[in-house]
Amino acid sequence: MLTAAVTAKASIYARAAVPADSTEGPLGLMGAVMRFARNNEIYGEHEPADYLYQVISGAVRTYRMLDDGRRQITSFYLPGDVFGVEAGDSHLSSAETVCDAQILVAKRSAVMARAEHERNLGRQLWVLTARELQRVQEHSLALIKSAEERVAGFLLEMEGRNTAGAAVELPMSRQDIADYLGLTIETVSRTFTQFVQSGKISLETSRRIQLRNRAALNRLNA
Amino acid sequence: MLTAAVTAKASIYARAAVPADSTEGPLGLMGAVMRFARNNEIYGEHEPADYLYQVISGAVRTYRMLDDGRRQITSFYLPGDVFGVEAGDSHLSSAETVCDAQILVAKRSAVMARAEHERNLGRQLWVLTARELQRVQEHSLALIKSAEERVAGFLLEMEGRNTAGAAVELPMSRQDIADYLGLTIETVSRTFTQFVQSGKISLETSRRIQLRNRAALNRLNA
DNA sequence: CGCTGAATTGACGGACATCAAGATGTGTGG
């Protein structure tokens, strides 16, 4: 069961019924590692925030929808990243897998209970939220820049978070990137080709990118 | 000294030398109330975050600069709001008064020390950061909308935070609003007049605004 | 009053969205 790709909903509720395949995360998260197939919801906006999550492999996006159908992706989470931490009792955004992923799921109540005793854990939750705040602020800054600058910044951000060596591996689609950067898929694509033509990057495949001129990209990342 | 308008820098450093005019804030902040003249820096980006602040009267803006001179205002703080809380040891943005203001200033180390004993205070700091995160996320959402939608959202936000009754009092200039919304001062101005012409609002003065058709504004605030 | 900064208004251009078509890649079944 845990090794099969299943829908997020089913998995979360199934989890309690399954002998936990426990793993220790950097937060000291106790929980079960679960597998999710790509494009599956992990939790929805306004749902009770009963669990904390850590990406083991794969990638996750969190997003909010505007009523007219526009989607704003607020964050991508890569292996090691913790998400789903809320100070209130419900989620402020939805979370979905970008690709097949393994997620460590921990009961929030258990973590919070431990935080009562371990002062350090409480502080870590705060630091986690503060780091998230910082990330969102950077993202806000990006949204007032030009398309060129946003895409350059995105590539550098992804490179910085990437474990791989030479090339930047993008797990997400152009549409995801567009919704993250507040652009259209066409503008993202055109900017990529423009970067290729000016020798700043080269595409091994559409999702595998070599940065050829970091200086130029950094200059754009004003 | 404390009652005279002085530069922020001078005030902060002078503060320790002055018998503290203490006041109790909602956070249980112990500190001195200080007066700042308008457009004065309270702290700068990257400076050590040695104090926490609460607006008593007036208004404060926090912002970050891009190297090309663009300014992104990340938040406005009105009476009652706490600002300057960081999980790290330095400020991530600069803070300035929008107009003459009274600010309650509390030593961070003292608050943090008390948080060690009082579990509740530590939690409050976390909630404060989480609320800030939520605000920034809302702001991010706004930045992908049209000019009309951003301005409508801004007016509704300011109305919601305003203590006054009928009219919305804007302490900040058009330039501040523009830098907050990621627009130009001209676009903000044009959008206001457009709202006036369509009967959504009316201007008592350029900084005092009546909302005449909240339904229409809410519709824009998608 | 006149001076100064703030706000408004107008004319114009450019960056990005929209609409539309084509190319490339990927998975599936024969």
Add this chain to the structure above:
DNA sequence: CCACACATCTTGATGTCCGTCAATTCAGCG
């Protein structure tokens, strides 16, 4: 292994919203 279908990505033509540049009006204050 190939062929077909479908999703993803790229490219092109056109439109529009908002930024830029410039002038004018308005408001506060000595």
